[in-house]
Amino acid sequence: MQGGSNRLLTPGEVADWLKVSEITVKNKYRTWGLKAQKVGRLLRFRERDIVTYLDQHYG
Secondary structure (H helix, E strand, O other): OOOOOOOEEOHHHHHHHHOOOHHHHHHHHHHHOOOEEEEOOEEEEEHHHHHHHHHHHHO
């Protein structure tokens, strides 16, 4: 398994990590190829998917 955990992050947490706005995350995650999980009506992202994305694009 690559870096990161299965911990679920909110769009706000992902935005803080990537230094972008929460709205940007919600509007661009598909374009960026990030996999999102739906928890009820809420959008969540696995920490490991964000780490993988960063490694592939900026590593």
